[in-house]
Amino acid sequence: MNASRRSGSLARGLLPRYVFRHARRAAAGTVLAILLAALLTGTVGELMLLRTRYADLVSSLELDVRFFGGLSYSKAKALEKSGFVRDPVYLKAYEAMFGIYTPITLVFTNRTDSLYAEPVTWLEGWDEESAMSAAGKYCLLPAPFMAGEGLELGDEFRINERDVLSHVMEEGQPVPKNKEEELALRDARRPKYTVIGRIETEDTQWIAVAPASSFPYYAAFLGAELYFDSAAYKLRSYHDAEAFRAYVKELLLTAREPPEFRMDTADADRLYRSYRLTDTLLPVSVAAALVLGTLLPVLAVLQSRQEAAVLRALGWPKLTVLGRFALEQGLLCLLGIAAALAVLGAVNGPAAIPSALPGYAAIHLAVCISGVTAASAAILAKSPMALLQAKE
Numbered sequence: 001m002n003a004s005r006r007s008g009s010l011a012r013g014l015l016p017r018y019v020f021r022h023a024r025r026a027a028a029g030t031v032l033a034i035l036l037a038a039l040l041t042g043t044v045g046e047l048m049l050l051r052t053r054y055a056d057l058v059s060s061l062e063l064d065v066r067f068f069g070g071l072s073y074s075k076a077k078a079l080e081k082s083g084f085v086r087d088p089v090y091l092k093a094y095e096a097m098f099g100i101y102t103p104i105t106l107v108f109t110n111r112t113d114s115l116y117a118e119p120v121t122w123l124e125g126w127d128e129e130s131a132m133s134a135a136g137k138y139c140l141l142p143a144p145f146m147a148g149e150g151l152e153l154g155d156e157f158r159i160n161e162r163d164v165l166s167h168v169m170e171e172g173q174p175v176p177k178n179k180e181e182e183l184a185l186r187d188a189r190r191p192k193y194t195v196i197g198r199i200e201t202e203d204t205q206w207i208a209v210a211p212a213s214s215f216p217y218y219a220a221f222l223g224a225e226l227y228f229d230s231a232a233y234k235l236r237s238y239h240d241a242e243a244f245r246a247y248v249k250e251l252l253l254t255a256r257e258p259p260e261f262r263m264d265t266a267d268a269d270r271l272y273r274s275y276r277l278t279d280t281l282l283p284v285s286v287a288a289a290l291v292l293g294t295l296l297p298v299l300a301v302l303q304s305r306q307e308a309a310v311l312r313a314l315g316w317p318k319l320t321v322l323g324r325f326a327l328e329q330g331l332l333c334l335l336g337i338a339a340a341l342a343v344l345g346a347v348n349g350p351a352a353i354p355s356a357l358p359g360y361a362a363i364h365l366a367v368c369i370s371g372v373t374a375a376s377a378a379i380l381a382k383s384p385m386a387l388l389q390a391k392e
Contacts, residue, residue, distance in 0.1 A: 029300060030332060036296055037336025037368075038343075040289040041361055045344045047278060047285050048354035054275035061268050063235040065244070068260040073212065073226040075251060084244040085233035089114045090212050092228045096159050104145075104206045106159060108215050108226060112140060115209060118201040123153040126196045137217045140197035140209040156192045159208060191217050231259075238268050286360060293364050294371035297329035301375040308379050322376040329372040330365065337361045 065085055067076075080088055089111050096106040110132050112120055120128070120140060131138065139159075141151065151157065193210070215226040235244060241263070252258045304325065311321045341361065344353055 033296060033300070033329065033332040034336040034339065037293055037333045037364070038340040039336075040293045041337045041340035041357075041364060042344060044282075044285055044289050044360055045340060045354065045357045047282050048357055048360075049344075049348060049352060051275070051278040051282055052354055054271070054278055058238055058268075058272055058275050061238040061271070063238060063241065063263060063265060063268060065233040065235055066262045067228070067231040068262070069229070070227045070255075070257055071231045071259040072255070073215065073228070075255070076228060076231050078251060079231075079233065079248075082244075082247060084236060084240055084247060086236055087234045089232045090228045091115075091230050092212070092215070092226060096208070104159065104208055106139075106208045106210060108210050108212045108228075110212050112197070112199065112209060115207065116142075116199050116201050116203070118199055121153070121198045121200060123194075123196040131196055132211045133213060134196075134211050135213045135216075137191050137193045137214060138196045138211065139193045139214075140199055141195055142199045142201050142203055142205070142207060144202065144204050145206050145208075146195070146198055151195055153195055153198060155195050157195070158192050235263070238265070238272065241265050241268075290364060290367050293333065294368050297333065297368055298371045298375045300329065301325045301372050301379065305379055308376075312380070318380045321380060322373060325376040326369050326373050330369045333365055333368040337365060 076088065076090060079085055090109055091114060092108040094106045094108075096104050107115060109115065112128060112132070122128075122131070131140070146152070149157075193208070197209075199209070212226065212228075235241060245263070248261055252261070308321055308325075311324070312318070316324075341353065341357070344357075
């Protein structure tokens with residue numbers, strides 16, 4: 001009994017040294033086991049990383065939503081409040097008159113950068129946000145135009161639509177007898193705008209920029225709602241694309257002449273399909289990696305029956321022999337996993353390693369050791385003589 005205990009203690013003491021010596025002797029099998037664990041872990045890690053990148057790309061997709069040829073101001077504001085879109089850009093241009101028959105283009109918008117990239121010098125108390133939401137007779141003018149007309153910030157000037165005279169005549173008023181009467185009629189209908197911003201551009205085009213919310217003051221004599229030449233938005237989420245299409249269809253059904261609606265999702269759809277493919281393949285690859293990562297160590301143990309018989313004949317306890325197989329295969333698996341994590345971190349950066357990968361690595365190691373332990377237990381259930389007689 002004491003001899004058996006001493007033999008067991010000696011075996012346990014020699015276990016680590018024996019494992020390392022055996023791994024050195026069976027170099028080919030050792031390298032193969034490490035490479036397999038590294039390859040499987042690296043493959044799963046790269047697929048996780050690819051899935052994460054696709055998910056980030058899908059989440060950051062910016063789809064352009066555009067309306068042309070007559071989206072009304074009220075419908076545009078309803079779209080803003082729908083929660084589907086953000087960053088609206090509205091444009092409506094009119095051929096207008098300034099002074100004595102001086103042509104100018106009056107553009108109603110909600111963003112100055114939709115027309116000019118240059119900065120704006122503001123009248124004291126004004127800025128981009130307050131100006132573009134102002135419900136009054138305010139405008140911005142390009143610097144060359146202001147210099148040519150002798151205008152300063154805070155000055156007022158009158159402007160109206162070029163064809164105002166025909167509208168006046170349609171109301172049944174008499175046609176002016178001369179140019180002076182015509183000019184007086186124009187002036188009477190011409191809104192007076194306050195210049196609140198100077199666009200610091202060298203562009204010599206004569207364009208007056210007014211906030212879209214000021215349109216009712218300009219077109220009071222028209223009795224019409226503002227219909228934008230173009231309206232553009234960014235869709236908040238690609239996943240809302242179909243719901244947004246349905247919403248637009250319902251919103252514009254009552255329009256007299258529905259605007260042209262454009263939202264191209266072809267490129268985004270292809271990207272989303274790639275994301276769905278990686279999302280589907282990931283659990284399959286994880287399951288396959290766990291099976292393959294356990295199969296080779298188990299086969300290595302099953303082919304070591306005679307070695308187990310010799311160790312048992314030398315007096316090694318069953319648990320110690322079992323520990324010898326589990327320790328060796330567990331160490332090889334751990335070395336492969338560590339190598340894969342190191343390479344992934346070096347190639348992609350430590351921060352890019354998917355958060356789920358360490359969890360997978362722990363499961364991989366646990367499944368490998370469990371499989372080896374089960375295979376070892378099945379072998380050691382037989383007598384040393386039976387193991388020696390078994391064909392590997």
